[in-house]
Amino acid sequence: MRTAICELFDIEYPVIQGGMAWLGTAELVSAVSEGGGLGLIGAGNAPPSWVREQIRLTRERTDKPFGVNIMLMSPFVEEIIEVVLGEGVAIVSTGGGNPGVYIPRLKQAGIKVMPVVSSVALAKRLERAGADAIVAEGMESGGHIGETTTMVLVPQVVDGVDVPVVAAGGIGDGRGLAAALSLGAQGVQVGTRFVCAAECIAHAKFKQKIIEARDRATMVTGYTTGHPVRCLENKMTRQFMAMEKGGASVAELERFGDGKLELGVIEGDMENGSLMAGQIAGLVKEIKPAAAIIREIVAEAELVIAKLNFFVLNPCSF
Ligand code: TUI
Numbered sequence: 001m002r003t004a005i006c007e008l009f010d011i012e013y014p015v016i017q018g019g020m021a022w023l024g025t026a027e028l029v030s031a032v033s034e035g036g037g038l039g040l041i042g043a044g045n046a047p048p049s050w051v052r053e054q055i056r057l058t059r060e061r062t063d064k065p066f067g068v069n070i071m072l073m074s075p076f077v078e079e080i081i082e083v084v085l086g087e088g089v090a091i092v093s094t095g096g097g098n099p100g101v102y103i104p105r106l107k108q109a110g111i112k113v114m115p116v117v118s119s120v121a122l123a124k125r126l127e128r129a130g131a132d133a134i135v136a137e138g139m140e141s142g143g144h145i146g147e148t149t150t151m152v153l154v155p156q157v158v159d160g161v162d163v164p165v166v167a168a169g170g171i172g173d174g175r176g177l178a179a180a181l182s183l184g185a186q187g188v189q190v191g192t193r194f195v196c197a198a199e200c201i202a203h204a205k206f207k208q209k210i211i212e213a214r215d216r217a218t219m220v221t222g223y224t225t226g227h228p229v230r231c232l233e234n235k236m237t238r239q240f241m242a243m244e245k246g247g248a249s250v251a252e253l254e255r256f257g258d259g260k261l262e263l264g265v266i267e268g269d270m271e272n273g274s275l276m277a278g279q280i281a282g283l284v285k286e287i288k289p290a291a292a293i294i295r296e297i298v299a300e301a302e303l304v305i306a307k308l309n310f311f312v313l314n315p316c317s318f
Pocket residue numbers: 021044071073094095096097098116117118122137142143144145146227229276
């Protein structure tokens with residue numbers, strides 16, 4: 001299954017790992033890239049020295065292409081840009097803001113740039129600014145989200161830009177990949193499913209909580225701060241929501257949220273930690289190597305597409 005995204009990034013399968021803060025480490029990134037997908041180091045709020053170290057560790061583990069996801073709300077964005085330039089990183093994705101001002105410098109260095117967006121307007125603006133591909137991320141995703149679902153956002157972004165589009169949000173198996181291709185996307189970005197990759201350093205309790213999650217396990221908090229975030233529902237999300245309903249200020253809420261992601265996904269505090277995960281958590285049933293996850297997604301998508309093709313040729317056969 002080769003698409004324009006495979007050509008653009010020189011990868012085997014059009015499956016990109018979401019740039020998850022704390023979890024997009026050399027272990028997972030190299031496993032995804034070795035498996036024929038595209039691994040992304042999740043810079044999150046990490047200091048530039050950590051990002052540099054992860055780039056070097058990834059290179060020790062794989063010769064395959066990989067990238068860095070820059071989270072634009074990080075206080076270290078400028079320094080992380082310097083790190084990716086200095087280390088000769090080939091691919092940069094961005095999230096959590098408008099990367100327009102950084103694109104010229106990245107492009108000048110020959111870096112392929114793939115912003116994650118949650119609206120058609122920003123997709124168009126970033127294509128004009130030089131983006132090589134666009135990730136259209138629906139509100140089914142874990143972490144910081146927009147307002148539109150993947151089903152609705154992807155075809156409108158596809159119609160709005162000429163560069164290849166990658167669908168994100170709510171995709172965790174081959175049916176999701178086939179659906180994304182049907183909407184006109186040339187690939188998928190997958191986050192939550194890769195949290196349960198064997199190589200992902202997420203705490204075992206977090207992986208287990210995703211495996212036990214059902215369709216309505218997640219909750220969105222932070223609408224009052226302007227930064228809505230989807231997480232598995234727990235004591236932390238209920239407290240956050242209660243503070244929002246009680247009129248807590250943005251500063252109070254931000255203070256409350258500080259450090260909670262590491263507490264949840266790395267330290268394994270299932271009640272007080274922030275467990276960012278997408279709605280597709282309900283579909284994740286087992287831990288397996290990243291390469292197997294990728295193989296299964298692609299094989300299932302090929303089967304789904306073959307079945308649909310058969311259906312077109314043989315009406316009423318379903
Ligand atoms: O960025 C993400 N997902 C994230 S970032 C993150 S770290 C975090 N930690 C605590 C609180 C908040 C965030 C966790 N998950 N996804 C990509 C994404 N980007 N989704 C939506 C956007 C986005 C939003 C606004 C992109 C651009 C944008 O632009 C606004 C503007 O300035 O035009």
